[in-house]
Amino acid sequence: MSPFTGSASRTEEWRHLRLTLDDGVATVTLARPDRLNALTFGAYADLRDLLPELARDGSVRALVLGGEGRSFCSGGDVDEIIGATLAMDTGRLLDFNRMTGQVVRAVRECPFPVIAAVHGVAAGAGAVLALAADFRVADATARFAFLFTKVGLSGGDMGAAYLLPRVVGLGHATRLLMLGEPVRAPEAERIGLISTLTEEGGVPEAAQALARRLAEGPALAQAQTKALLTAELDMPLAAAVELDAATQALLMNSADYAEFHAAFTEKRSPEWQGR
Numbered sequence: 001m002s003p004f005t006g007s008a009s010r011t012e013e014w015r016h017l018r019l020t021l022d023d024g025v026a027t028v029t030l031a032r033p034d035r036l037n038a039l040t041f042g043a044y045a046d047l048r049d050l051l052p053e054l055a056r057d058g059s060v061r062a063l064v065l066g067g068e069g070r071s072f073c074s075g076g077d078v079d080e081i082i083g084a085t086l087a088m089d090t091g092r093l094l095d096f097n098r099m100t101g102q103v104v105r106a107v108r109e110c111p112f113p114v115i116a117a118v119h120g121v122a123a124g125a126g127a128v129l130a131l132a133a134d135f136r137v138a139d140a141t142a143r144f145a146f147l148f149t150k151v152g153l154s155g156g157d158m159g160a161a162y163l164l165p166r167v168v169g170l171g172h173a174t175r176l177l178m179l180g181e182p183v184r185a186p187e188a189e190r191i192g193l194i195s196t197l198t199e200e201g202g203v204p205e206a207a208q209a210l211a212r213r214l215a216e217g218p219a220l221a222q223a224q225t226k227a228l229l230t231a232e233l234d235m236p237l238a239a240a241v242e243l244d245a246a247t248q249a250l251l252m253n254s255a256d257y258a259e260f261h262a263a264f265t266e267k268r269s270p271e272w273q274g275r
Contacts, residue, residue, distance in 0.1 A: 003056050011053060016042040018068075019050065024061040024215035025208070026054055033069025038077035039125055041084075044099055047129075051106035061215035063110070063275065064207045065133065066117035067126075075124025075147060082151065100125065106158075106160045107132040108230050111223035113214050117136075117207035118194075119140045123182075128158040131167060134226060135195040137207040138185055144193060145182040155180070166233060168192050218256045219274035 018029040028050065030037035054060045067073050076082065085093060107114050107129070116122075116133035123145040130136050130144065146164070148157045149239045155161065155177030164173040168191045176183060188194045214222060224247050232240040251257055255273050265269040 004197055005056055010057070011058025011156045014046050014050060016046040017050070021060070024059060025211045026060045026063040027208075028063060028065045028071050030065075031069045033067075034075070035077060036071040036074035036121055037067040037069070038074045038080075038124070040077050041096070042079045042111050044125075046101055047103045048099060048106055049060060051110045055110045055112070059218045060112050060210045061217075062113050062115065062211040064115045064117050064211045065129065065235060066204065066207065067119070071117070071126075072118045072121030072122040072142070073129060073273045074121050075126045075208070102157045104128060104132045104163075109227075111226070112219070113211075113222060113226060114215075115207050116210055118144075119201075121145070125146050125158060126165075131160065131163050131193075132158075135210060136193065137196045137198065137203055137210060138188065138194045139198045140185050140200045140205045142185045142188065142194070143182045144176075144188055145180060146176050150180040187223055203235075218260075218270075218272045220254055221251060224251060 011039040013234055016030045018030075020027045030039070030043065032038060032040075032043075048120065051063075055072065088096070112238050113134040114132075115135045116130040118130050118136055119141050120262060121143060122130045122145045127144045146155055146157075146160055148155045148160070163175070166178060167173075168176070172191045175181075183191075183193065184234075185194065185197060189197045196206060196210070228243065228247060231243065235243070255275050256270070259270050259273065
């Protein structure tokens with residue numbers, strides 16, 4: 001994502017989510033607890049626009065995405081989205097579905113790690129949002145459900161058929177996307193869908209601790225690692241190792257690389273600058 005901006009000013013208020021910034025850590029909270037944080041058209045659009053804006057800002061080094069109340073996110077709002085889409089023509093439907101995919105691309109392409117803090121339900125689009133994150137921190141109440149076939153749609157929504165096999169393998173992905181059955185925390189951890197499993201109620205603290213650890217680390221190296229993980233998913237080995245070589249050559253010219261050597265020589269911890 002380019003750091004260069006045009007004439008548009010920074011967004012001062014996000015109407016469909018809550019954003020806090022604290023010393024390099026952004027916390028984005030889906031805040032419709034009475035609807036289990038079900039997504040609306042506005043929420044999708046805010047997520048699509050927020051991540052590039054934070055990337056251009058340059059001060060964010062890690063982001064935590066969570067939900068207020070009893071759950072992470074129950075997916076698209078049945079009344080506000082599914083009901084409305086029944087009245088849309090094909091062009092409008094294509095615009096909407098492209099927008100939801102742009103949200104997933106924004107999560108994968110932003111230059112900082114994204115941590116999904118999952119408790120309770122992560123269903124439908126909520127499950128895909130968690131899937132798109134770099135880390136999924138969840139507690140024992142978490143359950144994931146890719147519900148798209150249960151409403152008569154393809155299980156491959158929002159990039160799920162691309163991402164899920166790469167996280168849990170084709171066999172598990174086929175079962176989860178075809179049947180739409182919920183996967184509770186113990187199984188989700190076993191198949192690799194959960195990065196870190198905490199005790200019930202432990203998600204906010206664990207997610208923030210991981211975000212702080214990432215924010216205090218070598219941001220440039222982390223950004224390039226994330227970019228390579230995404231870019232190399234479909235590359236042949238020869239192309240991947242060439243991209244790795246070019247990336248390492250660039251990073252060997254970075255201030256952080258020199259700082260590591262200085263810190264090692266002086267027997268102190270590195271002071272990462274992210275450049």
